[in-house]
Amino acid sequence: MPETLQTTDVAASDADLLAQTEIAVRTAGSALRERFGDVVRYQSREELMRALAANDDAALNALRPRLTQLRPQARWVEDELAGGALPLGEWWVVDPAEGNVNHLHALPEWAVTATLVRDNQPVLTAVHLPLTGETYTALTGAGAHLDDRSLHVSDTADLGLSIVATSQARPDEAEQVVRRVGSSITEMLLDALVVRTSVPATLHLLNVAAGRIDAFWQFAGARADLLPGALLVAEAGGQISDAEGHPWTPASESFLAAAPGVHTEAVATLSR
Structure with missing residues (x-):
């Protein structure tokens, strides 16, 4: 799938939206991967917050325009640490650098996530792990997948x-x-x-x-x-x-x- 930005109109299916959302998180992940390497040192909370924000901004600069173009009427959750119910309607719930502090410490456990929420129900999600190239996706009623492989929880009963x-x-x-x-x-x-x-x-x-x-x-x-x-x-x-x-x-x-x-x-x- 070529990683190019495509316009999706309001009537597009959720499956089409998910495919385009996957492209968006992959593009943002590439921006974060370019910033990954040495441990980022900080001596104060202010320095830490600036380093976290720099990573967020690098990913958001690639992610936000694409998601906005895909679903112009969807609102955007500005605070990734916020909780609670959302007002009715469509919202993009995004973490541009999930596990950001791990990224700063040169640890591999970080990702880019984007979830479309409709009337407080998650409709679709894409989670990209830039260091492995893996992308996990789910669409309500259509299953969960790792790239093209279906996912299933364990059958453990103990x-x-x-x-x-x-x-x-x-x-x-x-x-x-x-x-x-x-x-x-x-x-x-x-x-x-x-x-x-x-x-x-x-x-x-x-x-x-x-x-x-x-x-x-x-x-x-x-x-x-x-x-x-x-x-x-x-x-x-x-x-x-x-x-x-x-x-x-x-x-x-x-x-x-x-x-x-x-x-x-x-x-x-x-x-x-």
């Missing part, structure tokens, strides 16, 4: 045999959230086979959708780090809820994505 993962939503979490994260990790260490903890959330959710790990949970959270993975996992056959097993929305205080065979056990563990 939490004691499972690899599970969690993440933190923000660097400066409230103390109550931090303590809840810590206690949940302890409980999972008692019940699961292996517990992984790292950022960003999206990369763990890609692994749940691909059947590589069996569950992911997080307390609090931003739309941009949960919506892409939520759609991918759901379309790959997984279950999405909050940590207590109730239906999840962007306004929920917790998040759980799991293979169906371990979802009930994971809820029980996280509810202790």
Whole structure:
């Protein structure tokens, strides 16, 4: 597929939109890949924020014009760390450098994500990993894919045999959230086979959708780090809820994505 910008009119199908969104995230990923290499040193929070913003801007300069041209009427979520429900209508929920701090530290776990949300429901998503060239996509009702291969969650039915993962939503979490994260990790260490903890959330959710790990949970959270993975996992056959097993929305205080065979056990563990 040639990576050229094509105009998509309002009547275009969501499948066409997804194909063009995939081109957009790949183009933005190329801009970030060119900036990747040595560790970026910083001595203050101000220096860190400037370095993060420089990466965001490099990707957004390639991404935003393309997505705006694809869907001119869709509004744009300006704050990638924001949570909660959106007003009705169409929105682009984008993280131009998901795992940005990893990029600065020359670590490979980072991506570019773009999700179209319609009336608070994710409709399509594209997640591109520039260092591997992989692109994960999902379209409501049409499944989840890694490039051209269909994704399916694992068939594991025993939490004691499972690899599970969690993440933190923000660097400066409230103390109550931090303590809840810590206690949940302890409980999972008692019940699961292996517990992984790292950022960003999206990369763990890609692994749940691909059947590589069996569950992911997080307390609090931003739309941009949960919506892409939520759609991918759901379309790959997984279950999405909050940590207590109730239906999840962007306004929920917790998040759980799991293979169906371990979802009930994971809820029980996280509810202790």
